[in-house]
Amino acid sequence: MTVVLFGSRDAGEKVKEPLARILEELIQEGATQFFVGQEGSFDRMGAWILRNLCKKYPTVRYEVVTAYLGKGSEDFPTLYPEGLERTPARFAIDARNRWMYSHADTLVVYAPFPGNAKKWKERAIRAKKTVIDLSFL
Numbered sequence: 001m002t003v004v005l006f007g008s009r010d011a012g013e014k015v016k017e018p019l020a021r022i023l024e025e026l027i028q029e030g031a032t033q034f035f036v037g038q039e040g041s042f043d044r045m046g047a048w049i050l051r052n053l054c055k056k057y058p059t060v061r062y063e064v065v066t067a068y069l070g071k072g073s074e075d076f077p078t079l080y081p082e083g084l085e086r087t088p089a090r091f092a093i094d095a096r097n098r099w100m101y102s103h104a105d106t107l108v109v110y111a112p113f114p115g116n117a118k119k120w121k122e123r124a125i126r127a128k129k130t131v132i133d134l135s136f137l
Contacts, residue, residue: 001031004100006117007110007134009040015110018134020049022108026132027057034062035100038073039093042110042117047076067096106130 003026007015023034023046036046043064050062063079064072068089072078081099084092097120101107107124111117112135124131 001026001029001105002033002035002103003031003106003108004104005034005036005043005046005108006097006100006120007040007042007046007108008112008115008117009042011040011042011045011110015042015134016045016049019045019108019110020053022132022134023049023053026106026108027053027060031106032060034060035065035079035103036062037093037096037100038064038066038071038078046108047073051076065096065100067092104129106132108132108134110134 034050036050037043047064054060054062064076065079065081066072069080069085081096084095087095097116101120101123107121107129109117109121109131111121121131121133
């Protein structure tokens with residue numbers, strides 16, 4: 001199972017514990033691959049949690065998916081999707097998100113107000129993908 005994280009760039013600390021719990025539950029249910037962006041606090045929180053969970057569950061992999069070539073992270077394994085180099089910079093985040101969404105079986109989202117995370121959550125619901133929404137914390 002592949003899990004993708006989409007969330008508000010302004011996610012606060014109240015999301016951290018529930019996010020960690022949900023990610024560990026997904027691993028225990030068979031999730032082996034996680035993709036997370038790198039645009040805000042929800043993404044950073046998810047990447048750190050996944051980094052720690054991978055120490056406990058060595059068969060699990062995660063990658064921070066970057067929208068811009070050369071914007072990888074020294075702290076986390078990064079992935080730059082093939083073909084994104086032909087995308088104009090102003091559309092790069094949306095193209096990256098589209099790539100992540102296309103690989104997702106399950107989405108973990110924190111989208112308490114309108115924005116990109118909410119858009120992907122609604123698209124996933126319409127496509128009948130599994131969505132775990134942390135927005136009601």
